[in-house]
Amino acid sequence: MKNIAILGSTGSIGVQTLDVIRLHKNTLKVVGLAAGEKLDLLERQVREFEPAVVSCSTQVIAATLEQRLSDLIQRPHIGYGIDGAQLVATWGSCDLVVGGLPGSVGLRPTFAAVDAGKDVALATKEVLVMAGDLFMHAVASKGVRLLPVDSEQSAIFQCIQGNKSEGIRRIILTASGGPFRDTPMQEMHSISVEQALDHPRWKMGPKVTIDSATLMNKGLEVIEARWLFEVPVSRIEVLLHPESIVHSMVEFDDGAIMAQLGAPDMRIPISYALAYPDRIASGSAAVDFPRLGRLTFHEPDTNKFPLLAAAYDILRDPDPSSSIVFNAADEVAVDLFLRKRIPFGEISNIVLDAMQRVPGASIRSLDDVEAFHQEVVRIVKAQHEA
């Protein structure tokens, strides 16, 4: 029996993780759930999976949950806020923490899980983007297992199984290209929120969906891959692949390319992270290649998607705080766009402008990371929320 805690249990990754665990109740046990404000869903999850510890965003929601669960004989311990999420992440009997909290809020609980010696199935991009160096050091020094949950990073991880990472010639990160792959450059500026939230392949949270539309998401994945697989940025390529069947590839020194394919279904990478090094049923449908007919590949247009090119600049910049600026400015810009305060085209302008103008900072600890993130958010907000 593997004991699992889920950070972000009511989000897209959390719900799909529970879908997979539901198929394997004899081998996988939920011991902790940390969520935000979706109280109804969290209550149902607690009743179904009977965790020992639960956390939600605020004290008020925690009290309501406590009351709603008063009929249970085995009531879970209920916490709230960052402390509550950390309690879930470090719960004694937990073996593996699924880190699926969206945004910078996922940072501290994920670090806490590693510090407590838990294996981590990582979906929160911000952990590696904001604090890649610190996090990989923590993972190494604690000797825990880090399993990527992102479909692209999981694909790369699957491709290198049985191979030596020194032999990697290049990592080919595939990208669907988002909903605006074929949109003319001049129409990009005025894309609406509704258009941008309608991703053709993957159903995800709003922040990730907008980041997919700008290819910022792929930029963040380039940064993640650099940390996860310890390859120089010159060996990471992005390849547009609209069908989202090839989830990424790795080319080795002999010219062989290993690829992981499958339906665009997050339950595949989730189930792999849960069962690694085994494989378990995920509930995913099989790919019908004759019916599919073809898989297509194109070079990404970095003029149309400048945030992808910017990610490469970030990795070439020796200052580690630059990726915090990159990430924080995007967080603010996407939020402004979702609240219809700026047009779509302004997202990349805000990020590129912040990269130019916000001075760097010395980063030695997680406190430094969080403080600098908050500072960048404040600066960028001040500039654009007039």
Next chain:
Amino acid sequence: MKNIAILGSTGSIGVQTLDVIRLHKNTLKVVGLAAGEKLDLLERQVREFEPAVVSCSTQVIAATLEQRLSDLIQRPHIGYGIDGAQLVATWGSCDLVVGGLPGSVGLRPTFAAVDAGKDVALATKEVLVMAGDLFMHAVASKGVRLLPVDSEQSAIFQCIQGNKSEGIRRIILTASGGPFRDTPMQEMHSISVEQALDHPRWKMGPKVTIDSATLMNKGLEVIEARWLFEVPVSRIEVLLHPESIVHSMVEFDDGAIMAQLGAPDMRIPISYALAYPDRIASGSAAVDFPRLGRLTFHEPDTNKFPLLAAAYDILRDPDPSSSIVFNAADEVAVDLFLRKRIPFGEISNIVLDAMQRVPGASIRSLDDVEAFHQEVVRIVKAQHEA
């Protein structure tokens, strides 16, 4: 230093094996070369790679070679015929035998290599097709490593690295479809030898090239895969993929599909077999996906290519001698076609007819295999060389 003997050194696999070894003279050493009648090429190979033992087809050729090499200070031991090939395959200092002799002549030396405790990099299809059960038992009982060299089998082998074979849901063997993939059914019968030898993707020997044109080759690979990977035939699919970039795929229980891609270049699977579990430079060019643009997939037409369907019938037949009939009848039929004695369309008719008419035999040993093969060859020849 890994010591390597090559059976079939002047054939397509042998020459490309030496191309790879030439790139790695500090780690790979040729200790033995067995060839047929290409004396000039064999002489050059001996002078370049300085093996300890050499074999060619006949006593006369061996004597000529001995004379030609009389200027060498370190002259190799020179044998001939099956005994000579066996001597090469079992040479004391040899670690790995590359089994690249074409046809049933490769059978005995490859078995001899395994009996002598050598690891085998196997390219000769006939070993597993004619004697799969016996060979896999020999490999298991001697505890030697069996490394497939065929590009499809190597791809499957690469895909299952780091995975458990129990978790294989299906093996997807890709096939270029040969030169007549799009030829109308009614034109198939009268295809010429020249047309059939002009394979669009791979440069190979004449027997394999004709077998590729009839998809017999893919049928033989289905049989090979059943033995190599111990999966029931119901889990092996053939998928037409004209670009020959995806060399095969394996789908696992979680829905993930691992694929090995690369240029259609035998030096990739050869280098993998030589260096396994490491990877070494093969000299192969990289794949340029944006330039390639697309990869296409179709279901094979088993009406047009009946020998592919016949391979499945063979594997469903509990009589192990049926695959010997299948293989031997094709050997005769392809030879008749190459000598322009029968039209292209007759190849499959001869094989299907032999499957119906030639009675099975009890197979308990390699002698039984060879005797029955000879008998089937004799029967089929007698029927068609009137």
